[in-house]
Amino acid sequence: MRSNGDTGWVKFVEQRGAYPADRAAALSGVPLSTVHYWARKEILVPSVSPTRVKLWSYVDLMGLRTIYWLRQEKTASDGRDVHRTTMPAVRTALDALRELDLSLWTQETGPSVTVDRSGRVWLRADGAVRDAAGAAPLAAEWLDLIEPFSTREGAIGPDLQSPKPHLRIVPGKLAGSPHIAGSRIETVSLAALADRGLAEDQIHTLYPVVAPVAIAEAIALEQQLRENLKAAA
Numbered sequence: 001m002r003s004n005g006d007t008g009w010v011k012f013v014e015q016r017g018a019y020p021a022d023r024a025a026a027l028s029g030v031p032l033s034t035v036h037y038w039a040r041k042e043i044l045v046p047s048v049s050p051t052r053v054k055l056w057s058y059v060d061l062m063g064l065r066t067i068y069w070l071r072q073e074k075t076a077s078d079g080r081d082v083h084r085t086t087m088p089a090v091r092t093a094l095d096a097l098r099e100l101d102l103s104l105w106t107q108e109t110g111p112s113v114t115v116d117r118s119g120r121v122w123l124r125a126d127g128a129v130r131d132a133a134g135a136a137p138l139a140a141e142w143l144d145l146i147e148p149f150s151t152r153e154g155a156i157g158p159d160l161q162s163p164k165p166h167l168r169i170v171p172g173k174l175a176g177s178p179h180i181a182g183s184r185i186e187t188v189s190l191a192a193l194a195d196r197g198l199a200e201d202q203i204h205t206l207y208p209v210v211a212p213v214a215i216a217e218a219i220a221l222e223q224q225l226r227e228n229l230k231a232a233a
Contacts, residue, residue, distance in 0.1 A: 016102060017058030017176025018048045024056035026225035027169075027178075028064040029149040029157025035064060043067060043087075044094065058105075058171035059097050061160060062145040066093050066115050069143045072152070074117075082117065089119030096121035102171045107181065110161050110170075114142040154231035156224065163221050166214035178221060180214050190215055191222035 021039075024046075025032035038044045039054060044063050048055035056064075070085035070093065093115050104111055112124040122129045122142065143149075149157035158178075160169055168181045178187040185207060193203050200215050207215070 017171040093119035116142040155228040164217040187218035190218040
């Protein structure tokens with residue numbers, strides 16, 4: 001991994017997002033042990049930094065949800081059993097995710113990304129669903145990779161764009177760290193103050209530009225992420 005003094009590396013990380021293993025697991029909702037296992041088996045190698053301090057990207061978060069969902073036995077809406085998607089189809093989906101243009105995500109907007117059971121990836125914007133070439137699906141059941149994601153272990157990964165009304169996740173801002181909308185104040189920083197015993201009104205005194213409701217949401221999000229790790233364990 002390059003030093004923080006390398007501005008090119010910092011810009012690369014900012015644009016793609018960068019999450020250590022526990023953060024990637026908590027945000028995706030996938031068990032931490034599973035995240036590590038898939039990295040070891042080279043099913044999903046962390047794309048920002050694959051060695052030493054491993055770092056997963058924003059797209060990797062969607063990739064983790066993709067693998068988890070596709071490799072689960074499922075029941076269709078009509079009651080039919082649906083077998084696990086094959087690994088070649090899973091890898092096809094992961095390849096398609098890596099081609100996503102992360103500049104599409106801004107502070108306020110971004111497409112919804114879905115994957116169907118065949119492993120095909122679709123973008124949904126303005127009410128329409130299209131693949132990278134602009135084709136629309138004939139019929140499909142899919143998983144929205146941005147919306148909250150639940151696992152059988154009891155974890156609930158948050159919405160990867162707006163985890164709560166006053167919070168945002170943008171791959172090109174703060175390395176994809178959840179933060180207060182319209183600011184550079186990370187939720188983890190506010191939660192750390194709460195961990196030190198500060199009440200929400202005291203935190204507001206330190207950050208008067210942040211609405212009290214946003215402080216409460218930040219603390220709640222970080223608590224949810226911790227619960228995700230506990231549920232997975």
